[in-house]
Amino acid sequence: MSTDRNELLDKLGRAPDRMQRLIEDHPDDLLRQAGDCGGWGAVEIMAFLRDWDVVVDDRLSLMLEEENPEFEHEDPDLWSIERDYHAEIPDTVLAEFRTGREQLIKRLNNLDEDAWARTGHMPDEPAFTVDDLILGLFQNDQEHLNRLRDLLL
Template identity: 35%
Template sequence: MAIVPDAKNWTWVLEKQCPECGFDSSSTAAVDVPRLARENAAAWPAVVARPGVTVRPNDHTWSDLEYSAHVRDVFRRFRLRLELMLAEDNPTFADWDQDATAVEDRYNEQNPAVVSAELVEAAEQIAGALERVSGDQWQRRGLRSDGSVFTVETLARYFIHDPVHHLHDVRG
């Protein structure tokens, strides 16, 4: 079953509450993101341990394992983007086709215990990296390939919506 790719531009979550999951990045302080990332990561091992973790509930929804692997990769990708923004002036982020990655990396065939451990570790890495940001570093800029401009501060607030939203997705 092929999942229909999500082509939405989710940057609007920086301006208002998400009507689907209820999370409000617009009122979230970037300094709270490390804690939120850790709290989010702590919930995923239970998701990955569920019976039927590889079962897709319908033709257009990932399995719990696929969501878990995706969230792990979100933590990893945004840590790399953060590091790039701190190391370079106005870097442009490489495109990331998350749906292609799910297929190419065979998310639904990965070992659930490994995905769980890697997700928690990846969350800790981005949380730690964000905790080391200080002062003017919060205003360093980076650009997505579609032209969306982020500061480290807005990148942190934008990023955290994704794992929160997907935890909502798997909890139903």
């Protein structure tokens, strides 16, 4: 595995710790408050990150099993409503995120070079590799953990 990929997986593995540091001194009722202008609050961001790992893991499975599978676009705003994110218990969400992320990292560490080159695609979009999928996960982490930080400052 390349050094860059190892570094990326290491950073992905540290995301739950970063989340924990961001929320640790805040009461649950604050973490459950809606964000500015009715946007996502802290627990909704946390739950999204947890659930997005499931989507990534499912896509990874299909990319490893099928030739260039097609994936549908997801609607995280709808998830937030349907899954009642605002009522989640922050410590539970963090624990579930940590467990899911550890399992995903373990799985990624066991991939060979050919697996990292496997592809999938979104409708009417070019194919992307497992490498691209995981880089996108990292970028998603950064965006949402920064939003969480800004919300709690």
